[in-house]
Amino acid sequence: MLEVQELHVRYGTTHAVRGVSLTVGAGEAVALLGPNGAGKTSTLRALSRLTAATGAVRFDGEDLSGLAAEQVARRGLIHVPEGRRVFVDLTVHENLQLGMTARQGRTGGFSLDDVYDLFPALVPLRRRLGFALSGGEQQMTAIGRGLVAAPRMMLIDEPSLGLAPVVVEAVAEALVAVRSRVALLVIEQNVHVAVRVCQRAAVLNGGAIVMQAAVDELHDRDTLLASYLGQRKTGIGV
Numbered sequence: 001m002l003e004v005q006e007l008h009v010r011y012g013t014t015h016a017v018r019g020v021s022l023t024v025g026a027g028e029a030v031a032l033l034g035p036n037g038a039g040k041t042s043t044l045r046a047l048s049r050l051t052a053a054t055g056a057v058r059f060d061g062e063d064l065s066g067l068a069a070e071q072v073a074r075r076g077l078i079h080v081p082e083g084r085r086v087f088v089d090l091t092v093h094e095n096l097q098l099g100m101t102a103r104q105g106r107t108g109g110f111s112l113d114d115v116y117d118l119f120p121a122l123v124p125l126r127r128r129l130g131f132a133l134s135g136g137e138q139q140m141t142a143i144g145r146g147l148v149a150a151p152r153m154m155l156i157d158e159p160s161l162g163l164a165p166v167v168v169e170a171v172a173e174a175l176v177a178v179r180s181r182v183a184l185l186v187i188e189q190n191v192h193v194a195v196r197v198c199q200r201a202a203v204l205n206g207g208a209i210v211m212q213a214a215v216d217e218l219h220d221r222d223t224l225l226a227s228y229l230g231q232r233k234t235g236i237g238v
Ligand SMILES: Nc1ncnc2c1ncn2[C@@H]1O[C@H](COP(=O)(O)OP(=O)(O)OP(=O)(O)O)[C@@H](O)[C@H]1O
Pocket: 011, 014, 016, 034, 035, 036, 037, 038, 039, 040, 041, 042, 043
């Protein structure tokens, strides 16, 4: 569904993403792991054309390189950015309704009611303005806004960052519930969440993928640590 080959992102003299190649199949959930500054956010932003990049990005066989970010979203590749970007002067419900406008005729998306079912904590907050939401409530609203846009694949940047454990749990549970309908590529520093939500993981370090593995293998802390340090263990596909 998503095929990335030799992706490079440069900011002036900083070469942030160095030849990343990965695939995400239909119905697959893939975690993007790695230490701070590894190039995870740059990779995700490059895929949705929010950041300039070189390399080949194909979504359902279509080359995305000439497209603007809105055109990518219109094809159903929906980005949930880090920092959540909830509209602070709109209510939860209005934020969700905005997601509906990104549907562009695609069917099969989540309804507003589906989102409230996934995140019951949002039900009593329907009319609350974005600025008065907690970090977790903003995250749920941001993911909900992505879901009602009828995504075929969602790119989610650090869904659990800075959230209380009980909220992390609610977000992880919701992502498990949606992954059979929407392919996911999720940046996640919390390995427990990555293991729970995703089947496969790619570890980035220094802008390059140093390990790709089934998430089961992440339980082996030594393997993960070695990949963070940029070392390769034999027997693991890179
Ligand atoms: N807009 C920018 N201008 C210049 N350099 C940038 C910019 N955005 C990111 N970088 C640099 O590119 C590198 C990769 O950053 P990126 O945010 O992609 O990493 P990350 O893995 O998502 O890190 P984190 O987990 O800290 O968010 C870092 O060295 C960062 O300082």
